[in-house]
Amino acid sequence: MRKINSREDLMALNAQYRDHVLMRLLSYDSLNRTEVTVTVGECGMTNGAKDTLTALFNEVNNAKVDDVSVIAVDCADDCGNEPIVKVIFPGKEPLVFNNVDSAKAKEIAKEHLIKKGGVA
Amino acid sequence: MNPTRLQILICAGTGCISSGCLDVETAFHESLAKHGIADEVAIFKVGCLGFCEQGPIVKVYPDNTFYVRVEGKDVEEIVTEHLIKGKTIERLLFKDPETSERYYYYKDMPFYKSQLRVALKLCGIVDPEEISDYIGVDGYQALAQCLFDKSPKEVIDIVKDAGIRGRGGAGFSTGAKWEFAYNVKGDKKYVVCNADEGDPGAFMDRSILEGDPHSVIEAMAICAYAIGADEGVVYIRAEYPLAVNRLRIAIEQAREYGLLGKNIFGTDFSFDIHMDLGAGAFVCGEETALLNSVEGMRGEPRIKPPFPAIKGLWQMPTIINNVETLANIPQIILKGAKWFQGIGAPGNTGTKVFALAGKINNVGLVEVPMGITFHDIIYKIGGGIRNGKKFKAVQTGGPSGGLIAGDDINIEVTFENLQAVGSMMGSGGMIVMDEDDCMVNIAKFYLDFTMEESCGKCTPCRIGTTRMYEILDRITKGQGREDDIKELKALGETIKETSLCGLGKSAPNPILSTIDMFMDEYEAHIRDKKCPAGACKDLVQYVIVPEKCIGCTICARVCPVNCIHTTDQVVGRNKQLHVIDQAECVKCGACLPKCPTKAIITE
Amino acid sequence: MAQTSYDKTLFDKLDAHIDSLPTKQGALIPVLHKAQDIFGYLPFEVQNHIAHKLEIPSSKVYGVVSFYSFFTMTKKGKYRVNVCMGTPCFVRGADKILAKFETALGVKSGTTGEDGEYSLDALRCVGACGLAPVVIVNGKVYGRIAEADVDNVIKDFLAEVEPA
Numbered sequence: 001m002r003k004i005n006s007r008e009d010l011m012a013l014n015a016q017y018r019d020h021v022l023m024r025l026l027s028y029d030s031l032n033r034t035e036v037t038v039t040v041g042e043c044g045m046t047n048g049a050k051d052t053l054t055a056l057f058n059e060v061n062n063a064k065v066d067d068v069s070v071i072a073v074d075c076a077d078d079c080g081n082e083p084i085v086k087v088i089f090p091g092k093e094p095l096v097f098n099n100v101d102s103a104k105a106k107e108i109a110k111e112h113l114i115k116k117g118g119v120a
Numbered sequence: 121m122n123p124t125r126l127q128i129l130i131c132a133g134t135g136c137i138s139s140g141c142l143d144v145e146t147a148f149h150e151s152l153a154k155h156g157i158a159d160e161v162a163i164f165k166v167g168c169l170g171f172c173e174q175g176p177i178v179k180v181y182p183d184n185t186f187y188v189r190v191e192g193k194d195v196e197e198i199v200t201e202h203l204i205k206g207k208t209i210e211r212l213l214f215k216d217p218e219t220s221e222r223y224y225y226y227k228d229m230p231f232y233k234s235q236l237r238v239a240l241k242l243c244g245i246v247d248p249e250e251i252s253d254y255i256g257v258d259g260y261q262a263l264a265q266c267l268f269d270k271s272p273k274e275v276i277d278i279v280k281d282a283g284i285r286g287r288g289g290a291g292f293s294t295g296a297k298w299e300f301a302y303n304v305k306g307d308k309k310y311v312v313c314n315a316d317e318g319d320p321g322a323f324m325d326r327s328i329l330e331g332d333p334h335s336v337i338e339a340m341a342i343c344a345y346a347i348g349a350d351e352g353v354v355y356i357r358a359e360y361p362l363a364v365n366r367l368r369i370a371i372e373q374a375r376e377y378g379l380l381g382k383n384i385f386g387t388d389f390s391f392d393i394h395m396d397l398g399a400g401a402f403v404c405g406e407e408t409a410l411l412n413s414v415e416g417m418r419g420e421p422r423i424k425p426p427f428p429a430i431k432g433l434w435q436m437p438t439i440i441n442n443v444e445t446l447a448n449i450p451q452i453i454l455k456g457a458k459w460f461q462g463i464g465a466p467g468n469t470g471t472k473v474f475a476l477a478g479k480i481n482n483v484g485l486v487e488v489p490m491g492i493t494f495h496d497i498i499y500k501i502g503g504g505i506r507n508g509k510k511f512k513a514v515q516t517g518g519p520s521g522g523l524i525a526g527d528d529i530n531i532e533v534t535f536e537n538l539q540a541v542g543s544m545m546g547s548g549g550m551i552v553m554d555e556d557d558c559m560v561n562i563a564k565f566y567l568d569f570t571m572e573e574s575c576g577k578c579t580p581c582r583i584g585t586t587r588m589y590e591i592l593d594r595i596t597k598g599q600g601r602e603d604d605i606k607e608l609k610a611l612g613e614t615i616k617e618t619s620l621c622g623l624g625k626s627a628p629n630p631i632l633s634t635i636d637m638f639m640d641e642y643e644a645h646i647r648d649k650k651c652p653a654g655a656c657k658d659l660v661q662y663v664i665v666p667e668k669c670i671g672c673t674i675c676a677r678v679c680p681v682n683c684i685h686t687t688d689q690v691v692g693r694n695k696q697l698h699v700i701d702q703a704e705c706v707k708c709g710a711c712l713p714k715c716p717t718k719a720i721i722t723e
Numbered sequence: 724m725a726q727t728s729y730d731k732t733l734f735d736k737l738d739a740h741i742d743s744l745p746t747k748q749g750a751l752i753p754v755l756h757k758a759q760d761i762f763g764y765l766p767f768e769v770q771n772h773i774a775h776k777l778e779i780p781s782s783k784v785y786g787v788v789s790f791y792s793f794f795t796m797t798k799k800g801k802y803r804v805n806v807c808m809g810t811p812c813f814v815r816g817a818d819k820i821l822a823k824f825e826t827a828l829g830v831k832s833g834t835t836g837e838d839g840e841y842s843l844d845a846l847r848c849v850g851a852c853g854l855a856p857v858v859i860v861n862g863k864v865y866g867r868i869a870e871a872d873v874d875n876v877i878k879d880f881l882a883e884v885e886p887a
Contacts, residue, residue: 003376003377004378005385006385006386007264007385009385010255010260010261013252014256014258014261016256017255017256019123019256020252020256021245021256021257022123023123023181024127024129024164025245025257026182039206040204040205040206041205041206053125061123070125070182071182071183071206072125072183072206073206074207074208134849134850135851135852135854138851138857139866171853172851172852172853173853173854318847320810320811320847320848321809321810321811321848321852322848322850323851323852326850327850358793359846359847359849360850396749397753398791398793399756399792399793400793400794401790401791401792413752415748415749416750416787417751417783418786418787419790419791434748434749477811477852477853478810478815483811483853483855515810518810549810551811551814553814562814565810565813566810
């Protein structure tokens with residue numbers, strides 16, 4: 001618990017706590033968020049979907065990209081290609097990536113989510 | 121506190137707690153631990169999401185899935201299927217009662233689609249018991265902006281420009297009120313938050329305090345800075361234990377962080393808040409009665425002027441603002457007066473929260489821009505009338521308000537329009553009535569309330585409401601007299617003109633308004649001794665339609681007073697026709713649902 | 724059952740609370756809340772005691788106690804059945820439910836039965852309008868109940884709810 005003694009103290013705490021509520025705020029009133037989906041059905045999970053998911057989430061989170069949500073979704077019935085990652089920019093055709101492992105996930109995050117920013 | 125990939129939000133407003141959301145929370149903790157993913161999922165209890173009828177409500181983020189009526193036994197499935205496998209549980213999604221369509225996202229649901237959340241913006245987003253959440257969504261930055269960048273006068277000007285009017289009912293300009301207190305010289309001034317939400321059927325203030333108490337605390341501090349006060353009081357109903365508790369926690373946390381107390385943000389501005397519990401008197405919602413109550417006296421209203429802004433609590437300049445009004449203030453400061461002016465209708469800027477209840481499909485808390493029509497609120501957001509019944513009227517303003525019926529539901533919701541049709545904005549109760557509601561009975565219900573809640577100070581209100589109640593009571597019992605309506609009107613007008621406070625001035629409104637709009641129902645009660653809606657028990661007769669009776673004897677067997685007898689007339693397969701002896705019938709209605717051929721009717 | 728009116732420890736508890744207050748100005752209503760918490764109700768003895776402690780006339784204390792409906796001068800039953808009579812509950816039939824409780828419990832609304840088991844009261848809006856009609860027994864909320872559910876509610880609270 002920190003006592004706030006100045007405006008700077010408040011802003012520092014704001015930065016510290018922001019991540020924690022961002023997900024709720026973002027889903028709440030932003031139609032402009034970019035959604036990144038990872039298929040976590042059985043085939044996906046056998047092929048390391050969990051690591052893909054974690055890698056994507058960590059990359060996005062560490063880079064403090066505000067308008068990207070990483071969402072786990074049901075199997076796409078395309079077993080050979082799972083885990084499948086889709087990057088859905090608002091109002092645009094989604095980018096689809098097949099057989100994404102954690103290394104590839106990091107690349108996708110860097111290339112399409114962090115560098116270019118989420119909002120087109 | 122590391123962000124987790126998944127967040128579960130459990131609505132923990134009074135409605136959802138009553139529906140068992142705390143069991144759901146426990147079940148989540150157990151299930152997550154069982155599947156070893158407790159550290160990947162954060163669980164939050166948040167304030168009212170508004171859709172109380174469908175509680176307990178659970179939201180899953182970041183997917184933004186909205187589950188309704190979740191019970192403890194559903195939790196395991198949500199964890200294994202949704203959280204682990206990414207599959208949405210269809211059966212827990214909201215299903216539109218009319219179209220049977222299921223909705224994945226809350227923003228697609230008709231209930232939320234036409235809403236605009238400003239005062240309720242953070243309700244259902246932040247954890248009300250964690251100040252860190254509020255700070256994380258830019259909380260207390262409006263206060264900081266005021267203290268560092270703006271003079272008190274500039275703060276008042278922003279609030280005035282925004283055009284926000286008191287949400288407690290009367291609709292007085294909040295900025296102008298602040299200016300009065302600002303202009304009074306004095307060392308000691310007070311800011312009072314009126315959370316004595318006594319209007320039956322209104323629960324917006326409770327929900328704000330339960331869901332987002334810090335917005336109210338921050339707003340009070342901003343007001344204190346603007347008018348030069350150093351002490352705040354929240355006067356809150358003792359009947360709201362959850363709101364009291366969350367507000368207490370919020371005040372304590374704000375103090376720990378130095379956001380209340382001495383030298384806030386290291387400036388020379390000091391301000392602290394304490395709570396005073398109401399004790400169950402509706403009249404204390406009236407600002408001067410409230411002040412008397414805070415001073416430890418009977419909550420009887422004072423004579424105005426002097427207005428509280430000049431001489432209020434302990435005779436010092438005092439600003440009394442309603443909870444919902446205050447909840448708008450931090451956002452007005454952060455986003456500016458222009459932004460607020462852009463919402464709602466000219467002269468009626470911003471939004472209004474209504475507690476939508478009664479005979480409507482979607483009961484709950486809704487926030488809409490001013491200027492929306494009642495029709496949209498009832499049919500678009502409220503989903504229309506329950507059980508396919510016919511709409512009769514909508515009541516606003518509680519015991520001080522009136523009814524809106526017929527084409528009037530197409531008027532735009534503004535302070536002035538409501539007054540023009542004989543009702544008022546009030547604090548925001550909106551009760552929808554259908555064809556089964558008797559307007560005379562409803563008028564009697566409201567009068568029973570005001571009669572009991574009249575503080576007794578002014579004779580016309582104390583005795584007048586009792587006389588009016590007696591008249592209405594006899595009308596509903598079939599003993600009405602021809603000149604009763606004239607009498608009711610005369611009494612009503614007198615009470616309105618000669619009472620001191622808002623309670624008395626408005627107590628006759630529900631009666632005058634129903635007489636105005638539903639004269640035929642009053643006449644039916646008085647002249648024909650009939651209640652067209654079938655609600656007034658004494659005027660209802662249960663009769664058996666001879667053509668439908670098959671003589672099965674079921675009705676006679678369930679009748680508790682044995683008043684259903686057989687006759688010589690033969691019906692059905694050589695059975696005897698039954699009749700109800702009206703002199704003995706106690707009108708319990710036990711026979712009605714039992715008749716296999718629906719031969720028993722009320723008239 | 725111990726006669727609370729002679730129970731010194733309860734008075735001591737109340738005195739300790741009053742003595743801890745920073746000021747007696749405007750303290751009457753909070754003190755009455757506390758006293759009702761401690762004693763369960765506010766008989767004359769307790770009112771007189773408070774008047775004496777706060778150095779105000781007993782008549783003022785009585786005036787305040789009788790003004791506010793939250794304060795009660797009679798002891799409540801072990802099971803406090805409160806039927807919400809807010810408008811949303813009323814239009815969904817709360818009056819019929821109250822009448823049903825009156826017969827089922829044998830207690831008139833606004834009173835406590837002679838055996839001290841049940842109190843029955845009609846309550847102003849509790850704000851749980853989404854669940855109308857609502858009945859609250861010792862803090863446990865029963866929502867969306869119909870006349871036919873009354874017997875089950877009674878069975879349930881006798882089994883599930885702690886008597887006060």
